Amino acid sequence: MFRVWMPDRLFPTYDAITVDFLKEEGIEALILDIDNTIAPYEVAEPDERALAWFADLKAAGIRASFVSNNHAPRAELFNHNLGLFVFADSKKPCGKNLRLAMEAMHSTAENTAVVGDQIFTDVWAGKRLGMRAYIVPPIKDKRTLFFRIKRLLEKPIMRAYRKKNKEELEG
Numbered sequence: 001m002f003r004v005w006m007p008d009r010l011f012p013t014y015d016a017i018t019v020d021f022l023k024e025e026g027i028e029a030l031i032l033d034i035d036n037t038i039a040p041y042e043v044a045e046p047d048e049r050a051l052a053w054f055a056d057l058k059a060a061g062i063r064a065s066f067v068s069n070n071h072a073p074r075a076e077l078f079n080h081n082l083g084l085f086v087f088a089d090s091k092k093p094c095g096k097n098l099r100l101a102m103e104a105m106h107s108t109a110e111n112t113a114v115v116g117d118q119i120f121t122d123v124w125a126g127k128r129l130g131m132r133a134y135i136v137p138p139i140k141d142k143r144t145l146f147f148r149i150k151r152l153l154e155k156p157i158m159r160a161y162r163k164k165n166k167e168e169l170e171g
């Protein structure tokens with residue numbers, strides 16, 4: 001029942017998603033959330049760690065793009081040293097900009113994964129289009145009521161994810 005909300009894999013941080021893992025999974029292109037996935041809201045540009053991870057992806061020929069719900073100035077400034085495809089004001093879970101990102105990267109739903117920190121925006125958008133979805137815990141959440149409610153709603157899905165994966169591990 002949770003199929004479109006169920007991440008395929010949970011990672012402790014975005015850079016725990018390695019080139020080797022992506023190759024094994026047949027992933028050739030990534031659609032990345034920015035806020036709370038790669039950097040906290042108030043950090044304007046990628047740090048050394050992020051730059052190193054993007055350099056690894058690039059060296060391996062894995063394409064990447066940003067599809068952010070934040071506004072263009074934020075997304076474009078964050079991207080300006082990376083030069084990825086960038087789509088702002090994306091209104092995820094709307095899939096429109098994910099489709100545009102796939103077109104830009106010449107990728108398909110089968111070889112593209114979405115990476116984000118939110119089930120009801122990032123995961124939902126990607127899974128509806130048939131992509132793999134990888135989730136990371138938010139780097140630093142906004143403490144607004146709206147966000148707290150969203151996180152509360154995510155809990156049963158993450159519980160189901162853990163249960164499913166535990167069963168798979170135990171075979």
Ligand SMILES: [Mg+2]
Binds near residue numbers: 034035036037
């Ligand atoms: Mg986010």
